[in-house]
Amino acid sequence: MGSHETKSTEPVVELPDEWWYKVYVAVIITTVVVISLLWAFSRYFSS
Amino acid sequence: MRFLDWAVVVVYLVYVIWDGIRMTKHSGSAEGYFLANRSLPWWAVGLSVMATQLSAITLVGTTGQAYTDGMRFIQFYYGLPLAMVILCITVVPFFYRANVYTAYEYLERRFDAKTRSLTSFFFLMSRGLGVGVIIAAPSVILSIVLGWSEVATIFAIGISTTFYTMVGGVQAVTWTDVKQMVVIFFGLGVVMFVIISQFPAEVSVTDGLRLAGSLGKLETVDLSFDLTEKYTLWSGVIAALFLFLSYFGCDQSQVQRFLTAKSVSQGRTSILMSAFLKIPMQFFILLIGVLVFVFYQFVTPPMIFNPVEDAKVSQTAQYQTLQSGFNAAHETREKAALAFINDQNDQTRAAYVAADKGFNESRKGAVDYVKASTSNSSFNDVNYVFPSFVVAYMPMGVIGLIIAAIFAAAMSSISAELNALATATTIDFYKRHFKKDGTDREYVRFGRIATFIWGIFACIVAMYATNLGSLIEVVNKFGSFFYGSLLGVFVLAIGVKRARSRGAFFGLLFGIASVWVASNYTNIEFLWFNVVGCVVTVVAGYLISLTVSDAAQKGEGE
Numbered sequence: 001m002g003s004h005e006t007k008s009t010e011p012v013v014e015l016p017d018e019w020w021y022k023v024y025v026a027v028i029i030t031t032v033v034v035i036s037l038l039w040a041f042s043r044y045f046s047s
Numbered sequence: 048m049r050f051l052d053w054a055v056v057v058v059y060l061v062y063v064i065w066d067g068i069r070m071t072k073h074s075g076s077a078e079g080y081f082l083a084n085r086s087l088p089w090w091a092v093g094l095s096v097m098a099t100q101l102s103a104i105t106l107v108g109t110t111g112q113a114y115t116d117g118m119r120f121i122q123f124y125y126g127l128p129l130a131m132v133i134l135c136i137t138v139v140p141f142f143y144r145a146n147v148y149t150a151y152e153y154l155e156r157r158f159d160a161k162t163r164s165l166t167s168f169f170f171l172m173s174r175g176l177g178v179g180v181i182i183a184a185p186s187v188i189l190s191i192v193l194g195w196s197e198v199a200t201i202f203a204i205g206i207s208t209t210f211y212t213m214v215g216g217v218q219a220v221t222w223t224d225v226k227q228m229v230v231i232f233f234g235l236g237v238v239m240f241v242i243i244s245q246f247p248a249e250v251s252v253t254d255g256l257r258l259a260g261s262l263g264k265l266e267t268v269d270l271s272f273d274l275t276e277k278y279t280l281w282s283g284v285i286a287a288l289f290l291f292l293s294y295f296g297c298d299q300s301q302v303q304r305f306l307t308a309k310s311v312s313q314g315r316t317s318i319l320m321s322a323f324l325k326i327p328m329q330f331f332i333l334l335i336g337v338l339v340f341v342f343y344q345f346v347t348p349p350m351i352f353n354p355v356e357d358a359k360v361s362q363t364a365q366y367q368t369l370q371s372g373f374n375a376a377h378e379t380r381e382k383a384a385l386a387f388i389n390d391q392n393d394q395t396r397a398a399y400v401a402a403d404k405g406f407n408e409s410r411k412g413a414v415d416y417v418k419a420s421t422s423n424s425s426f427n428d429v430n431y432v433f434p435s436f437v438v439a440y441m442p443m444g445v446i447g448l449i450i451a452a453i454f455a456a457a458m459s460s461i462s463a464e465l466n467a468l469a470t471a472t473t474i475d476f477y478k479r480h481f482k483k484d485g486t487d488r489e490y491v492r493f494g495r496i497a498t499f500i501w502g503i504f505a506c507i508v509a510m511y512a513t514n515l516g517s518l519i520e521v522v523n524k525f526g527s528f529f530y531g532s533l534l535g536v537f538v539l540a541i542g543v544k545r546a547r548s549r550g551a552f553f554g555l556l557f558g559i560a561s562v563w564v565a566s567n568y569t570n571i572e573f574l575w576f577n578v579v580g581c582v583v584t585v586v587a588g589y590l591i592s593l594t595v596s597d598a599a600q601k602g603e604g605e
Binding site: 035042046 | 136
């Protein structure tokens with residue numbers, strides 16, 4: 001199914017895998033920090 | 048609702064429909080109509096991913112849930128960031144580079160047409176019925192709150208969304224999702240501000256949160272490992288992880304979102320947006336429910352939040368007696384709350400907790416009375432807490448804004464689902480089995496017809512779903528039967544080299560059967576069905592594949 005429309009002529013830039021691995025680690029660390037903050041929030045207001 | 052509120056709702060509806068329709072010019076080709084020519088920026092796709100998941104019932108139901116149960120529900124989302132990372136590594140580059148229109152299209156390349164058709168068929172059935180429920184749930188609530196008939200709200204939501212989705216395709220879905228998310232966030236921000244401003248002068252936000260916290264309503268981490276407990280850290284991190292992997296990675300309504308991105312990198316970034324924002328966003332929504340709870344510590348709440356059910360019994364003598372007891376229990380709790388705020392010690396805290404217990408028993412008596420009087424044992428008014436609060440206590444204009452936000456949440460989910468249903472119908476069935484060499488124009492025209500038919504079908508299901516509570520249960524169960532097993536098929540396809548088409552096909556059926564057994568013969572909570580379905584599908588699929596020789600596989604694939 002070919003497209004009748006003009007696609008963007010901008011070159012597609014794909015970031016390297018090494019960069020993405022750093023992002024994934026950042027996501028996991030951020031999640032752990034957020035859950036910890038939520039836990040601290042609960043403890044603070046329920047104590 | 049006054050004139051200004053109605054004006055806000057009407058302006059919202061007219062703008063969204065116009066915004067969707069003007070996308071027609073980008074939808075001439077099949078790739079434009081179904082995949083936006085793979086040209087959308089990551090932030091628009093990311094907001095669309097979030098908008099698709101945030102349905103009206105999430106918005107209305109979770110605020111009500113926070114009012115009654117507190118914030119425990121947030122644990123459901125703890126597995127989402129990890130799921131998004133796994134999907135970024137696996138299916139996003141995989142589907143994007145495979146240049147597919149649907150997730151199920153890939154299964155034919157890896158296995159056979161039979162496996163593709165079966166998975167796509169299950170998707171169409173579960174999602175087709177599911178969209179009906181997505182329309183029905185807010186329609187019932189809005190019909191009661193706005194005083195419209197259910198049919199009117201069903202058609203206001205269902206037909207308007209079907210219309211712009213049918214005309215504008217995925218471009219309309221995505222760009223209206225972006226605006227709808229703005230309406231939702233802005234509306235919720237205003238509500239939070241207004242609720243806090245309506246607290247008594249001597250009660251600060253910290254005091255309010257201290258009240259909620261003392262009753263366990265701010266509990267966000269439950270470390271107990273109990274398969275019969277719905278929301279714990281483990282059910283969120285493990286069981287919900289499987290659900291999110293399946294929903295975001297194998298459900299066409301979400302896969303189609305990231306397939307519209309400009310590149311693999313933009314597709315990854317779009318779904319990682321949810322990884323970062325989903326938990327804070329859900330916290331924010333639940334916090335509104337908690338703040339409504341705090342507000343009602345100092346203002347007498349309705350004894351029954353559903354005004355229609357309330358009206359059926361409110362004239363009886365027993366109801367009046369229950370109402371007197373309820374009012375007295377509220378007064379006692381209000382005094383205890385103020386005493387606790389003024390002097391926070393163990394005694395005042397214990398007195399407040401005891402007063403809240405008495406209040407809850409009083410309300411439970413009223414709810415039991417409604418159940419008995421109306422012969423409706425499944426009566427539950429949690430979903431009415433937030434809308435009834437908005438209509439009763441929000442200022443003019445803000446009510447309209449929140450009703451528009453509820454419409455936006457419903458429409459953003461429905462449009463994406465209809466678009467995905469139309470895409471799967473067109474690509475996996477019409478193009479695959481009936482019109483292999485069709486033109487772009489034919490596929491787009493069929494996609495529009497499919498969107499229209501699915502929209503009408505969803506509205507009809509919604510009309511029945513409003514009267515049949517059990518249908519909603521059936522649809523939800525059917526979805527949970529399917530999701531884990533579907534994930535299992537994709538794990539076999541992408542991660543198990545030895546997997547064969549016969550293994551995937553029968554593995555899927557075994558997985559669904561295992562979930563049926565688990566749901567009927569165990570007490571485990573539905574989130575764990577996803578784990579059961581996935582594991583059984585992978586194990587059964589692998590073992591069956593071992594019985595298939597390479598020569599036999601070649602014969603099957605042909």
